[in-house]
Amino acid sequence: MNTPPHPEPRAERPENGGATGAAVVGLARQVDDLTRRLDMLGPVNGRIDELTQVVAETAQVLATLAARRRPAAAPSWLLAPAExxxxxxxxxxxxxxxxxxxxxxxxxxxxxxxxxxxxxxxxxxxxxxxxxxxxxxxxxxxxxxxxxxxxxxxxxxxxxxxxxxxxxxxxxxxxxxxxxxxxxxxxxxxxxxxxxxxxxxxxxxxxxxxxxxxxxxxxxxxxxxxxxxx
Incomplete structure (x- = not known):
């Protein structure tokens, strides 16, 4: 007596892709939203870089002016070198x-x-x-x-x-x-x-x-x- 073979089980496909598919779709939407936000921040980042450069240049100018305006020390007769x-x-x-x-x-x-x-x-x-x-x-x-x-x-x-x-x-x-x-x-x-x-x-x-x-x-x-x- 021959026993009929057992049929292989089929993977169940949840409706609309199941829970996993829904998670992937949600993640894709989040990535797309983050991408749009980053694109909007592009000009801001460029402005920050410009401001950083301006601050660095201003600090250099102030340091130069401070060095120039430092009063020169007058020589002292009381402490003149023994030469x-x-x-x-x-x-x-x-x-x-x-x-x-x-x-x-x-x-x-x-x-x-x-x-x-x-x-x-x-x-x-x-x-x-x-x-x-x-x-x-x-x-x-x-x-x-x-x-x-x-x-x-x-x-x-x-x-x-x-x-x-x-x-x-x-x-x-x-x-x-x-x-x-x-x-x-x-x-x-x-x-x-x-x-x-x-x-x-x-x-x-x-x-x-x-x-x-x-x-x-x-x-x-x-x-x-x-x-x-x-």
Missing amino acids: PEQVAQLLDELTEWLRRVFLRYPDGAAVVPECWAWHADVVEELLWLMHGWCAAYQGPDASVQLAGDWHDRQRPGVVNRLRKSVGSCSIEAHQTRPGWGAPPGAPAPVPGTRHTDLIVDWWATGREQTPPEPPTDDRVAQGSIGGALR
Whole structure:
């Protein structure tokens, strides 16, 4: 007796593709929706990239400006290096500036005595005032505002302090000052320049010691300035 073969079971197909088909269709719709959303964000992403570039460039510009506007440090006479050449350069530059600028003001000429270079505080005051003038008139950020501050505050302040510390002007000083009778507006000569070599040697090599005695006119005429150091 032959047994009829068992028929192979057929996979049931749920109506409309069953649960799996519905999930696939839903997923496809979500992907399509996300794709459309990403397409809409395309211009926004481009704008973000542009803004990032702008921010980076702005930061670079600000850093450059900050570096340019950083005030330059003025050299200090009180902390000058113990090198005669550098001390001489500081004093030479200051002397020239005094002649060309500071001593053109009558009150400035009145408060700079013959012995000004022996007063370290006076040299320090005049040195930073010179660099304040350079920053106001010649520096990378020179401006009318800085020049006004120099005239209104810095220069008068130094003049007042020098007047208190090293004396004030008098009629006798005007009558006997070198250069009397010079054309109006001509700068007064810088006093004490014949002693600058003596000051350079002392300040560069022995500023902690007693300052040298200023030589008399006879010793200067005889060329014996160096004797004051011995």
